[in-house]
Amino acid sequence: MPARLMHRFHAALERRLPEQRLFLRSDTETRFVRLKPTTQAIALGGSAVVLAWTIVATAILMMDSIGSGSAREQSRREMATYEARLDALSQERDRRAEEALAAQERFAIALEQVSSMQSALLASEERRKELETGIGVIQTTLRRTMTERDEARTQVAELNANLAEGPQLAQTGAAPADTTETLEFVTAALARTASERDEMSRAAVVARDQADEIAYEMKLLEERHDDIFTSLEEAVTISMEPLDKMFASAGLDPDDLIKQVQRGYSGQGGPLGPLAPSIGGKADPNAERASKILDGLDRMNLYRMAVEKAPFAMPLKTSFRYTSGFGRRWGRMHEGTDFAGAHGSPIYATADGTVIHAGWESGYGNLVKIRHDFGIETRYGHMSKVRVEVGQKVSRGDRIGDMGNTGRSTGTHLHYEVRVNGAAKNPMTYIKAANNVF
Known part of the structure; x- marks a missing residue:
């Protein structure tokens, strides 16, 4: 029974794909190559598979390109919305400062x-x-x-x-x-x-x-x-x-x-007396x-x-986006907040203090550490350029460096840390607390 089925299959295949001979002639002799129906069927099947694979791969690439384009457009829209929100917050902060x-x-x-x-x-x-x-x-x-x-x-x-x-x-x-x-x-x-x-x-x-x-x-x-x-x-x-x-x-x-x-501010003096003296000993x-x-x-x-x-200010004043927050990331503790922006964007001190480190440190790349009052320390990593020196006094809003991609970094961004008595704290806690006032 199987032999009969195979015979019928070969007969049908020979009717569809009769045997072909390919002649190869040279100066001295002539040769030919016999192409059996099975060989022709395998060749045609392989060609069909390759063609189908090419069509599917092309469709996948086109769909991925279209999807990535939509994602980029969505990212641009989100960035524009976020920048508008930041501008509104900045204007609100300025109004609060004027009101104060x-x-x-x-x-x-x-x-x-x-x-x-x-x-x-x-x-x-x-x-x-x-x-x-x-x-x-x-x-x-x-x-x-x-x-x-x-x-x-x-x-x-x-x-x-x-x-x-x-x-x-x-x-x-x-x-x-x-x-x-x-x-x-x-x-x-x-x-x-x-x-x-x-x-x-x-x-x-x-x-x-x-x-x-x-x-x-x-x-x-x-x-x-x-x-x-x-x-x-x-x-x-x-x-x-x-x-x-x-x-x-x-x-x-x-x-x-x-x-x-x-x-720190305990000086007294001056010619002013009390607003009103006591009358009759009362x-x-x-x-x-x-x-x-x-x-x-x-x-x-x-x-x-x-x-x-205290570090209530933002370290950046130019456009940026949050790329990584404070907390565990890939099983390890991320002890700061990452702000991605343009290469060379100015980085500012978030509070008054003294620079205790300004240079290269493993993992951080070009790093600036500033010691503030109340046991607080801030860190600014992955800088492309450091603009302060150790021992220098800085005020809130002073430019201390430029955003870069040095150290253990996958792209241009600022790694910003806040530490209190050596323990890492979420920087956004301070920034969000100040948004309600300034």
């Missing part, structure tokens, strides 16, 4: 107003004391005048009694002319005393009216002071809250930061509120110094 600057200017103007109002309040207080002293003098003079008037009245009564005893005066040889002069003198003295009394009374009434007016002005001034202090207290509270959240998000204790900054509540506001402003200023010393 405007708030500081408003604080300065408000403090000047408080100082001028405090001076006016002290002047009105001095004026009130002077009026009280004047009223006391007027009252003393009035009492003395009334006493003298009573004494003069007593003397007049005695003189009238003596006049009634005319014979006795005649006997004593008293002259009527002397008595008349005495009465006129006493009457004039009484009239003058009464006039002075009335004048003193009017002055006392005027002084009381002025004292009431000053008291009313002082009350209005105190209410205005209270409104200004309330506005300042609310502004300080609102301004302090996002700063506290920023440091807390970065894992930094604000109180410890303030203490460390105060140790503490002035306005002075206490002003002192608390000044403490809040001082804390904000210390926060500003701490922000300059």
Whole structure:
């Protein structure tokens, strides 16, 4: 049975592909090559397989090319969207900075107003004391005048009694002319005393009216002071809250930061005294509120110094994309964040500090290490060019190098690390924390 099937197969194959002979003639002889139907079938099958493989491979390459083109277009769109987002964040940061600057200017103007109002309040207080002293003098003079008037009245009564005893005066040889002069003198003295009394009374009434007016002005001034202090207290509270959240998000204790900054900036002096002295040995509540506001402003200023010393800024200002984040990568710990950009892009210090390494280091290539306050260190790897030296002091935003592809790197990018007391931390924690404030 199998032999019959094979015979039929060969017969069908011979009908489709009859045997062919290929003659090869030379000068001396002629040869031929017999092409059996099986050989022809194998050759045709192989040619078909090669043709099919060529078609499939070409289709795969075309589909891959089309797919990669679509991926590149999508990548470009994502890059454009990301750059637009970065531009928006940058504009928002600039607006926040302008608002903070405007708030500081408003604080300065408000403090000047408080100082001028405090001076006016002290002047009105001095004026009130002077009026009280004047009223006391007027009252003393009035009492003395009334006493003298009573004494003069007593003397007049005695003189009238003596006049009634005319014979006795005649006997004593008293002259009527002397008595008349005495009465006129006493009457004039009484009239003058009464006039002075009335004048003193009017002055006392005027002084009381002025004292009431000053008291009313002082009350209005105190209410205005209270409104200004309330506005300042609310502004300080609102301004302090996002700063506290920023440091807390970065894992930094604000109180410890303030203490460390105060140790570095502890100078004191100057001619200014307290805003308001205590009156009558009692503490002035306005002075206490002003002192608390000044403490809040001082804390904000210390926060500003701490922000300059902690890596809250971005190391790049040009276009880039994130290519690798902080965490495990291929089974190993990636202790930083990678930013891919154009070769030679400027790299900036993210905080004030001192350069402790500037040169080649295995794996990092050209590396810059900067030591900051609070036990923080930042690292910038794979640079094409280093622009700082060891021991150099740098400020936030200073250019320290150019982006490159040195060391263990697969392409141009910046490897950025943040370490706290030697332990690697996620740099994006600091950058994201600052995005809510700046």
